[in-house]
Amino acid sequence: MPELPEVETIARVLRDGTGIYNTSIIGCQITGVHVLWARTLATPKPKGFIKQVIGQTVQSLSRRGKFLVFSLTDYTLLIHLRMSGDLRVESAQDENGKSRPFEKHDRLALEFNNGQRLVFNDMRKFGRAWLVKDSAKVLGGLGPEPLDKGLTHKIFFDMLHSRKRQLKPLLMDQRFLAGLGNIYTDEALHLAWLHPLALSHQVTREASGQLLDAIRCMLKEGIRRNGASIDRVYRGGDFQNHFRVYGRAGSPCPNCGTPIDRLVVSQRGTHICPQCQQLD
Numbered sequence: 001m002p003e004l005p006e007v008e009t010i011a012r013v014l015r016d017g018t019g020i021y022n023t024s025i026i027g028c029q030i031t032g033v034h035v036l037w038a039r040t041l042a043t044p045k046p047k048g049f050i051k052q053v054i055g056q057t058v059q060s061l062s063r064r065g066k067f068l069v070f071s072l073t074d075y076t077l078l079i080h081l082r083m084s085g086d087l088r089v090e091s092a093q094d095e096n097g098k099s100r101p102f103e104k105h106d107r108l109a110l111e112f113n114n115g116q117r118l119v120f121n122d123m124r125k126f127g128r129a130w131l132v133k134d135s136a137k138v139l140g141g142l143g144p145e146p147l148d149k150g151l152t153h154k155i156f157f158d159m160l161h162s163r164k165r166q167l168k169p170l171l172m173d174q175r176f177l178a179g180l181g182n183i184y185t186d187e188a189l190h191l192a193w194l195h196p197l198a199l200s201h202q203v204t205r206e207a208s209g210q211l212l213d214a215i216r217c218m219l220k221e222g223i224r225r226n227g228a229s230i231d232r233v234y235r236g237g238d239f240q241n242h243f244r245v246y247g248r249a250g251s252p253c254p255n256c257g258t259p260i261d262r263l264v265v266s267q268r269g270t271h272i273c274p275q276c277q278q279l280d
């Protein structure tokens, strides 16, 4: 599943027209819509969506947690890629000037006045799009951004201690902190030498600071490497070649050489070094 660094990478390249997307979509006006899988639209229903989105211009593109946030003239378009969603930009017409055929798992396409189109492809159909006047209706429940400087060590420590939960499910809870998923949580917990089952209100002040620093370190490293290209979703990232523990069961811990263990926490495959991440 795309996490904060992958979504951030997509937002940046769509904005700048670099990398795997060769055209910026900023300033483009939406002239056509193809709803290929109606349930991709969380709100409104296809008829209303088409009516409202046509004629809108993309003014800016940003990210909040794992959401892409497209600011349009009068609305905000939010896209969550969930398990297998991906976006691509392509010419709406083929070499013969005919409408380019869609691919098997394409769910939604927005056509622009420059002849390009943005296509939302999602094999597993969990991805969603929202067109809203007030983005807080969708984003309002999210926790703070981990890279936001306003999130201080003290605030993070207080957040951990106000919950009494195991670290891994808590860190992946988007209402607690926005943007972490399975990969970056495992990587950050290893870097901070914390066990995924450790209880949040028992983490010391020092370990809490190390955990926040570790989360930021792994997210920044992921962004620097354009995210991780796994789970069928390719966007030119190579962080998957630099994982410390994720998906490396049986391989040596980069810190101490002990073979990495795989356990299941909250139904998610979880990777730890049994030597570096002990449960007190």
Ligand SMILES: [Zn+2]
Binding pocket: 253, 254, 255, 256, 257, 258, 273, 274, 275, 276, 277
């Ligand atoms: Zn180790």
